[in-house]
Amino acid sequence: MSNPEESETTVVLRNGELVLPDRIVHGDLLLEGAVIRKLAPAGTATGDEIWDLGGRKVTPGWVDPHIHGFGGVDFNAADPETLADSVEKLAALGVTTVYPTIVPGPEDEMKETLSTVARAAELSPSILGIHLEGPFLSPGRRGALPESGVLEWDDELMNRLLEAAGGRLRLMTFAPERVPLSSQKKFSMVGVKGSIGHTCASAAETSAAIDAGARRCTHLCNAMPPLHHRDPGPVGAILLDDRVRCEVILDGHHLSDDLVRLALKMKGPNGLIAVSDAMPLAGMGVSSGVFCGQEVCSDGERATLSDGTLAGSVTLLPEALSRTAQALGWDQVSLQNMGSLNAAEDLGLPRRGSLRSDYRADLVIHGESGIEAVMRGGLSVEDAEGPRLPASIEQVR
Numbered sequence: 001m002s003n004p005e006e007s008e009t010t011v012v013l014r015n016g017e018l019v020l021p022d023r024i025v026h027g028d029l030l031l032e033g034a035v036i037r038k039l040a041p042a043g044t045a046t047g048d049e050i051w052d053l054g055g056r057k058v059t060p061g062w063v064d065p066h067i068h069g070f071g072g073v074d075f076n077a078a079d080p081e082t083l084a085d086s087v088e089k090l091a092a093l094g095v096t097t098v099y100p101t102i103v104p105g106p107e108d109e110m111k112e113t114l115s116t117v118a119r120a121a122e123l124s125p126s127i128l129g130i131h132l133e134g135p136f137l138s139p140g141r142r143g144a145l146p147e148s149g150v151l152e153w154d155d156e157l158m159n160r161l162l163e164a165a166g167g168r169l170r171l172m173t174f175a176p177e178r179v180p181l182s183s184q185k186k187f188s189m190v191g192v193k194g195s196i197g198h199t200c201a202s203a204a205e206t207s208a209a210i211d212a213g214a215r216r217c218t219h220l221c222n223a224m225p226p227l228h229h230r231d232p233g234p235v236g237a238i239l240l241d242d243r244v245r246c247e248v249i250l251d252g253h254h255l256s257d258d259l260v261r262l263a264l265k266m267k268g269p270n271g272l273i274a275v276s277d278a279m280p281l282a283g284m285g286v287s288s289g290v291f292c293g294q295e296v297c298s299d300g301e302r303a304t305l306s307d308g309t310l311a312g313s314v315t316l317l318p319e320a321l322s323r324t325a326q327a328l329g330w331d332q333v334s335l336q337n338m339g340s341l342n343a344a345e346d347l348g349l350p351r352r353g354s355l356r357s358d359y360r361a362d363l364v365i366h367g368e369s370g371i372e373a374v375m376r377g378g379l380s381v382e383d384a385e386g387p388r389l390p391a392s393i394e395q396v397r
């Protein structure tokens with residue numbers, strides 16, 4: 001059976017407001033198969049299919065490398081089909097690339113979950129890797145993660161986890177003080193990107209981890225010691241080092257808006273990666289359930305354990321970016337880069353996360369009342385074999 005993404009049909013999305021990495025322009029997109037073949041002045045491109053966007057905004061699909069579930073689906077507990085279906089629903093919301101994030105636990109549970117997510121990746125083209133948030137973490141900074149998921153470093157355990165993931169483990173959150181530097185240096189050799197988080201590391205230990213190859217941190221400031229004037233700790237070391245990109249949770253609860261402003265001043269718009277850290281109650285309003293083996297309650301805006309500890313976010317990435325735009329008045333270009341391009345570059349995803357020639361055609365088309373259509377690899381997320389765009393958008397040819 002032929003792959004529709006490999007079609008040689010040329011498709012023009014005419015007259016769009018295109019959010020590029022450095023500016024917004026009025027123009028056309030010429031697609032060929034799964035890629036953007038070129039950008040052209042508005043009304044000038046031609047192809048086998050032509051759709052008139054009527055000035056609608058077009059952005060790249062969002063990339064979320066830190067998400068535990070949503071809509072009642074827990075990525076730690078779901079079967080492959082349910083997990084893949086949940087990720088497809090995220091794609092319909094514009095999140096076209098996802099790294100399901102696994103809560104650590106006893107070894108057998110982690111291996112089973114990693115294997116399950118690897119099978120789900122065969123069912124959804126949006127799953128490009130797995131993020132394991134542990135298990136080599138600081139017991140004192142585990143946050144809502146279960147105590148059973150905090151383990152001592154073990155080279156052989158690491159190998160068994162890699163094997164269970166079937167080559168799909170791409171991100172691992174770790175505490176620098178819990179993993180030998182010699183082992184940290186080997187992460188990239190096995191295709192894993194180490195992410196500093198859930199740590200009590202000193203500034204010196206954090207800087208040593210960065211020198212050993214760490215280039216990102218997991219949810220800046222959360223599950224880390226606060227910045228102190230005589231001991232800057234991991235937060236100070238991470239903010240001062242231009243080699244490191246920072247995950248930021250923009251739900252208005254995990255970070256204050258002023259702290260987000262500070263992070264932007266320190267890291268610049270290319271140094272921040274917006275993530276949802278969404279958990280299963282995201283999108284469910286006032287609700288309750290079990291997450292990380294513990295009872296969690298959500299008031300529709302934040303999810304907490306019984307002691308008030310934040311237990312992930314209930315705000316998905318598109319909503320978090322929209323909230324931040326309104327609260328902080330940030331420009332669309334910077335926020336779009338934080339939600340797509342920065343993560344794609346950080347994860348080493350070639351030609352994704354941006355509206356550029358020869359980049360993958362993962363696109364979100366925005367109407368007056370919100371997202372009107374999502375394309376993944378040049379095809380409709382809703383129906384890859386059906387109409388490319390909805391009837392509300394005029395097809396000229």
